[in-house]
Amino acid sequence: MPRPLIYIALILVSLSLVPMACVVVNWTNPVKTNTRIQVVPDMDNQPKFKAQSVNPFFADGRSARAWPEGTVPRGLLENEGPFYHGIEADSSFTTEFPVPVTEALLNRGQERYDIYCATCHGLGGAGDGMIARRADKLAQGTWTPPTDLAAQPVIDRQHGYLYNVIANGVRNMPAYGHQIPPQDRWAIVAYVRALQRARTATMDDVPEENRRTLR
Numbered sequence: 001m002p003r004p005l006i007y008i009a010l011i012l013v014s015l016s017l018v019p020m021a022c023v024v025v026n027w028t029n030p031v032k033t034n035t036r037i038q039v040v041p042d043m044d045n046q047p048k049f050k051a052q053s054v055n056p057f058f059a060d061g062r063s064a065r066a067w068p069e070g071t072v073p074r075g076l077l078e079n080e081g082p083f084y085h086g087i088e089a090d091s092s093f094t095t096e097f098p099v100p101v102t103e104a105l106l107n108r109g110q111e112r113y114d115i116y117c118a119t120c121h122g123l124g125g126a127g128d129g130m131i132a133r134r135a136d137k138l139a140q141g142t143w144t145p146p147t148d149l150a151a152q153p154v155i156d157r158q159h160g161y162l163y164n165v166i167a168n169g170v171r172n173m174p175a176y177g178h179q180i181p182p183q184d185r186w187a188i189v190a191y192v193r194a195l196q197r198a199r200t201a202t203m204d205d206v207p208e209e210n211r212r213t214l215r
């Protein structure tokens with residue numbers, strides 16, 4: 001091989017090592033002051049103050065400003081009160097309805113219950129909704145049956161507990177808080193109470209004059 005060709009080959013080989021060398025230098029250098037080379041910079045570099053940095057514009061030198069008085073952070077407005085959480089200030093479940101229990105509320109509760117809960121718990125709350133029946137039929141063995149809502153343990157629960165089951169789910173039951181707003185959750189709780197009354201009623205609960213009409 002002619003000598004010049006060997007020299008050229010050597011130069012090319014050494015040049016090909018340069019990118020790798022750059023990478024190694026970058027890796028081993030613990031203090032990086034300049035940003036990486038960016039082919040498409042997008043909006044990566046913007047004039048802004050990073051967290052905890054100094055801003056000479058303000059007298060106190062802080063770039064992070066205190067919130068103006070009365071500011072409510074997004075999502076935190078609904079932070080207080082039994083109406084939103086079903087929980088009292090002492091962390092116990094609410095035992096009183098924080099909304100007036102009216103016929104309109106119960107009707108609304110029935111409508112919402114039939115939409116959101118009856119699929120599993122059944123229209124009467126006995127745990128015999130369409131989904132439960134279908135799962136029983138499939139008999140795959142992994143199914144947790146929906147609780148009978150007129151079972152004594154559920155009757156004994158506080159209103160706030162039931163509210164929380166709707167909002168956050170419980171064990172194998174999914175949460176419905178993102179689909180059912182607070183007012184409607186209370187409407188459903190009220191309706192579940194009505195279902196419980198209806199399912200545990202005895203002849204004594206029926207007014208005297210209506211008893212004859214019952215079969």
Ligand code: HEC
Pocket residue numbers: 113116117118119120121131144145146147149154162165166170171172173174176188192
């Ligand atoms: C996808 C089916 C499904 C839907 C829809 C559903 N539930 Fe449930 N629910 C369950 C299952 C399953 C359980 C039992 C969970 C367990 O024990 O693991 C349960 C349990 C409960 C309990 C008993 C909680 C306890 O502590 O024992 C209540 C009360 C309840 N559900 C109310 C509701 C209400 C009100 C709705 C409508 C907003 C609703 N559920 C919608 C499946 C469902």
